[in-house]
């Protein structure tokens with residue numbers, strides 16, 4: 001097997017020297033390579049579904065090797081790895097930041113969102129804009145604070161859109177599949193380090209990133225239910241931005257019911273007042 005891998009890397013070097021910077025690998029070929037390299041997807045997060053041929057690529061997903069050490073040593077190394085990552089760096093505009101998850105490395109609950117927005121890329125922290133204010137209220141309603149949980153994103157940069165004449169990007173777009181596939185190893189590494197008891201996917205992009213891009217059509221198929229993420233429970237609920245755009249009593253009640261399930265599963269005490277709570 002070693003000889004075959006050496007032959008393969010020699011051939012890839014030869015192609016690179018000829019100016020080829022991309023090669024197509026079939027699903028079966030990828031599986032065989034992973035087997036030969038002894039690599040398994042970590043933390044039970046499945047590999048994303050293959051990209052449709054036309055979608056833009058962010059490059060091959062990075063290999064993340066965490067050092068030995070306690071959680072803070074491993075997280076600090078991961079943070080540096082992500083901040084230094086050439087693809088992540090190339091995706092942020094000058095003066096803006098690559099964003100990694102934040103929170104308690106001993107959190108029982110990990111929230112996973114979609115991607116940084118305008119405020120997040122300025123501060124370099126997930127969920128600090130309007131959606132973050134609502135997420136903080138949701139966490140507060142659970143009797144916790146932001147520092148008690150871990151908050152990450154599928155993507156580590158703000159997905160780009162054309163800027164206005166002032167050079168400022170106003171809107172946001174969901175990440176492409178190749179962008180998601182690129183950043184997933186960084187999210188898996190965070191799950192591995194924090195080792196939360198359960199995860200909460202906020203919205204369809206987070207759910208697709210974690211469950212697989214072809215795992216469902218409409219969010220309603222998976223929302224409000226427990227899913228298995230390599231032995232770890234995963235609750236799918238609405239993204240806070242959706243609630244901000246649709247602030248109906250029904251949406252607020254549904255998201256809160258999902259969070260009550262999360263509290264129960266995480267063995268948090270649920271008071272009568274919390275049961276009746278409305279966001």
Ligand code: URA
Nearest residue numbers: 113114115116126127
């Ligand atoms: N929305 C997200 O999904 N993530 C953030 O960090 C901010 C807004």
